[in-house]
Amino acid sequence: MTGIDLVPLVDEGLGNSAYLVDLGDGRALVVDVSRDLRAVHAAANKRGLTVAFAADTHLHADFLSGAHQLGATVGARVLASANGGREFTHTGLSDGDEVDLGGLRLRALTTPGHTHEHLAFLLLDGEREVGVFTGGSLLVGSAARTDLVAPDRTEALARSQYASLHRLAALPGEVEVWPTHGAGSFCSAPPGAERTSTIARERASNPLLAAADEDAFVTALLGSLGSFPPYFLRLGELNRRGPALLPDIAGIAALDGEATHRHVDDGAVLIDVRPLARFAAGHIPGSLSIPLRPVFATWLGWLAPADRPIIIVRDTEQDLTEIVWQAAKIGYDNLIGELAGGVDAWSAAGLELTRTNLVGPDQVDGVRVLDIRQTPEFVSGHVPGAVHIELGDIAARAEDLPHEPTVVMCGHGERAMGAASLLEQAGHRDVSVLAGGPDDWVHATGRSLDTGR
CATH class of the missing domain: 3.40.250.10 (Rhodanese-like domain)
Known part of the structure; x- marks a missing residue:
């Protein structure tokens, strides 16, 4: 045990972990939080904490960062790489820079690979190295993909990833490893229940650290890369500029059948989030089925256009707030409304349904x-x-x-x-x-x- 009050905030759908650290004086540090800050606020409020620091290990591709929102709304000090070119207020850190958290310290370690500007954050209690927020460098049993910046930089970043992993592996064995990406993440993490580790455990069991040399590492890492959602290629730039600020309460307008029909004629897309059996039994022709479940955001970003208005079709018991926040965390601010009364209202109005x-x-x-x-x-x-x-x-x-x-x-x-x-x-x-x-x-x-x- 580290003696540090650290709370992992796991997003099962995206396969990621953010972290909240109680600094012991009524303030908190959060690391790699998404734009959906509900879990952060709940954890902080439960402990009576104010978020004073929001650190980002890298320009995330799989979600919009909540650091900009925290900086603007609660005055959190945003910590990020000086090489990231971020266009909003933040403290740019370079290798070896330290931030006094009020007893604890955070030290920046340049660890390029997953992105060119990637930092790991080493948490120190006095001179004791407690744990390291590894973001998308050293993962539990793996390392994050290197093909999200630009195709012509994939191999060079993989070679940088090799050096970054070995730099982190040189830390004392008892140092805790707190990665952002875990099982279920399309940023590359193997299946498994463990989301945190230690340096000693990774030295002993991570197959990428066991690679014979840099070339073998690169071959293994690049050979493991699968497909990823197209929105991954957009969000890094949005995070660099700073995601648009959002109200605390998310909501969208209720649209009747006539208004919905008119929007569809003008190019809007209907996303039906009901369970598959309900969709099969009757749905609006041309609607896209993406059932509401933890992985909803991933498939919304993979299948639905980001540049056309979206109208949601749901059952009344499905949580509209959850739908809106899942969309918002991957930059889908194009939800313009929901069909009031759902499919039943559509059918009652004499409009066509189809079955699968x-x-x-x-x-x-x-x-x-x-x-x-x-x-x-x-x-x-x-x-x-x-x-x-x-x-x-x-x-x-x-x-x-x-x-x-x-x-x-x-x-x-x-x-x-x-x-x-x-x-x-x-x-x-x-x-x-x-x-x-x-x-x-x-x-x-x-x-x-x-x-x-």
Whole structure:
């Protein structure tokens, strides 16, 4: 135990952790917090703390930072890399710079790789090195990807990442490792429940630290990179400029059916956040299914346009505030309203609904199967003969796919329904969704999945 009152604030949907540190004098430090500050305010209020410092390890690609908001609204001192070119008030730090937190100290360590301006923050209690906020450098069992700045810089940043990891690994073994990216993050983190570690544990178990040399490290890191949402390429610049400030209470207008129809005619997009079974039973033609769940923000940013107005369709028991904040934390400030009364009101007004068939795992034989999971999921085991296209690529390829009876599948059905709605938008009509995933198919049929071996 470190003796430091540190509170991890885990965003299960994005796979990230922010941190709040009680400085012991009524003030707090927060690290890598998102624009959705609800958890930060709740943790601080519970302890009677004022957020005095907001540190960002890097220009985040997967969420908008809340540091600018905290600086503007509660007077927090924003700490970030001097090399980041941020255009809002902050304290720019370089390697070795220290900030007195009132007993504790924070030391900046340049650790480029995930981004060119990346800092790790070493927390010191007196001269004791307690823990290090590693952001997107040293992760639990891994290191964050290096291909989000520019394609022509990916390898050079991977080589910088090698040096950064070994710099951090040289810290005393008892130093706690507090990364930002964890399991579920598309910034590259392996699966697993552990979100924090120690330097000693990472030296002993992190396969990237075990790489024979820099070239082997680069080969391993770059070979692990998968796809990522397109909004990752926009948010770094928004974080550099400073995200727009938001009111404390998020909300959007209630639109009747006529107004909704008019907005759609003018180019608005309908995002239906209801559970997949509800969407399947009846939905507005052309609407996009992205069920509200912890990963809602990721798939909203992957599938929905950021440059067109968005109207939400939900069930009354679904939390509108949650929807708006999830959208806001990835820069989707283009939610202009929700359909008042939802699908029931649309139907009551005599407006058209359509359906999507849900099928069981015993109903896919003899039908074209489209598996839209991520590549590592597909490779680990899939229905024999299944066609593989990742969900993020469906919209671009939908018009080229054959118009024939198709069952779309993923791990449980939610992503598959999103793919089916995209196919329907492109004119595909004989599309069904598997209610379940590969394990359900194995259980129902007694057959084995294809792993390519």
